Amino acid sequence: MGDVLRFITCGGVDDGKSTLVGRLLYETRQLFDDQLEALKSDSARFGTRGGELDFALLLDGLHAEREQAITIDVAYRFFGTPRRRFIIADTPGHEQYTRNMATGASTADVAILLIDARNGVVTQTCRHSRIVAMLGVKDLVLAINKMDLVAWDHATFQKIVHHYEIFAAQLGPLTITPIPVCALSGENVARRGDQASWYDGPALLEYLEEVAPSTRRVQGGFRMPVQWVNRPNSDFRGFSGRVSSGAARVGDRVRASPSGLETRIGSIILSGAPVGEAKAGDSITLTFKDEIDVGRGDVVAAAQDPVPVSDQFQAHLLWMSEKPLLAGRAYLLKIHTELVGGSVSEIKHRIDVDTGSHLAAKSLAMNEIAVVNLGVDHLVPFDVYERDRRLGAFIVIDRVTNETVGAGVIDFALRRAANIHWQALTVDKLARARTKLQKPLCLWLTGLSGAGKSTIADLLERRLHAEGRHTFVLDGDNVRHGLNRDLGFTEADRVENIRRVAEVAKLMVDAGLIVIVSFISPYRSERASARSLFEPSEFCEIFVDTPLLECERRDPKGLYAKARRGEIKNFTGIDSAYEPPEAPEITLKTLASSPSECVEHVFRELDL
């Protein structure tokens, strides 16, 4: 289908971005008659160009449309010349739209940074440069616009370029192409003009037609993330996916990651027919000479250039949700075709996108960027984003709402993961449980303060103990005196509180115990994350359902009264949220049943 170049335009309306985009569309005859007619009459009525076509008006129409409905979105525009076709990602430039610019940049080959020749490099220029560079766009055009207003002065142009190059040195290796333009008259946009006799470079459109962007440069060998194991019958087992880089031929030696198993390519099927070779961009099915275990999320790569694996990374992360990122909270990560549980173990520093300075942070708000350490639940094949955009990018998904809440790029794998191997032990969970003649279990009681969790937990344990079961109660208040005494009651600390307790409960279940966890555990995400540590049959969420009014009436420890007086901050139910479970295994309504009836209920439900 020919060559498509994707680029992003960065800059504000004041820099002439609308005019430049309008000019490109006009010069390549992408504007339809009806649009052009409307533009002519608008230019005559409102234009600032003495009746000449005023392209700002064309896109101003779109701004009005943005205002009324979808203000924070990327608009894609399409145009072509006989040499290449182009997709423009047109994104708003203000700070609150960082995530939109990142979205546009994630698929861009080239970025056009608009600079007003009268103002030079401004804060916005730096912010946009940082975002596009983080997303791996290495070919930047410095479109120094409104050159007519500085009389096409060469020295002004040189000064701006010099300033920018000094700034851009901190962004890593970039290819910067400065072009003096006047979007309004079209000088050096589609065609070279004669106003700047000192300029002998290409016009903008010529540059776009000819550039060989770094995003296209083939690096390394054959790689294909497996999307689907194709097994129509017992005779055929194929592995389908899109070749993300390199090329492969039948007979080539390949290695599957993370298993590390090697084999040779038996056949390559493209569009239903066998072929001898496949290259980057092809969607293919592979068969192997040997039966090796490969699944979705694995990466098949040339054996001499295998894909690294890790479960601990440093990454640049952009947060995109109104709910802040919290270190320790469990999220899902999607990296190439792999979906894996994971969390940010540490926010190393937040980056001020305007100045580049490093700021301390415990959480991340929408549109903020940070350098973080993150861990995932098992080893995943990956590459550093710098080297391979397709294997180094990931998105973060909220476990409860399923929203896409973050996007990141992998800087490198953390060494420590490679050095701490999971120690496989001979005596396992089952063996330990068998000597205790019981099925290990985690009973997770959640509910408001004063709901009756501790009372019920105590009764439950007494009853289990009387039956000769091996038990342990983890109680919120007790644990906060020891293991978690360094934690407070902010959202971030509550998340960490629950993470630690869930890990301890898991160790105890591994030891063969029946663990009763009695914690307010107010957030669904953390309860979901606790659940994910256990086998499905090992975890039982019990909602101790007592209305807030009743809890406050009981107030066994006088805490509600204190919270109401403002003496306790972040008190669940008062000034901190409680998210009731959506599908608990057991719900105990304490208004209708006594504590011992509740325990009876639990025993009826459980197969102990």
Added chain:
Amino acid sequence: MIAFRDELARSPGLRLIVHINHEALSEGINPFVHGSERYTEMMKTVALKQALDRHGFDIAFGGARRDEEKSRAKERVFSFRSKGHRWDPRAQRPELWNLYNTRINPGETIRVFPLSNWTEADIWRYIEREAIPIVPLYFAKQRLVVRRDDRWLMVDDGRMPLVEGEIPQMRMVRFRTLGCYPLTAAIESSAATVAEIVKETVRAHTSERQGRLIDHDAAASMERKKRDGYF
């Protein structure tokens, strides 16, 4: 168009499900009397929602592209619908790289548009390259048409009442887009082969959906229809 569809449905491995909003039909809904907006809602939007609900599909694929229409330009490749198939253009998931978040909550469904970033010209070049069979209505031919509201409407169906003064005439016309009859107008054209259509498309001076009468019902018409569940 129907004959072409049925022919295609005979290919191995395909199962064609036809769903018609019989309730609306039995109430006598008709584009000439009830207008294009109401007709489209009942026979397309409501019918589609009925079919998706009846079969419990999680995903419906569509061929919509971003270059077609303003509200489509903002739509994601994976576009989510809440219970009742409603689209909220303000609460769309960000879509970076080619990493698609395909997770849905109970009751949600997804509309997927794999051709989002293709243009009309791309489609025709691809049809030409791969020699893909297409509905003959796309090719120019002498057809009986009538001029109404500056558009050419085909007169080949007894259900179409003519307005006083309208005289059907033979014209060389084709369809750039196929919607439901008679809510889609023809254009004057002599392009009778795919190669000629490619040439015509590259040189086109009006937008493709200009012939779709339903797009012109009201300002931001498509966006409203899409919010309600239209494809």
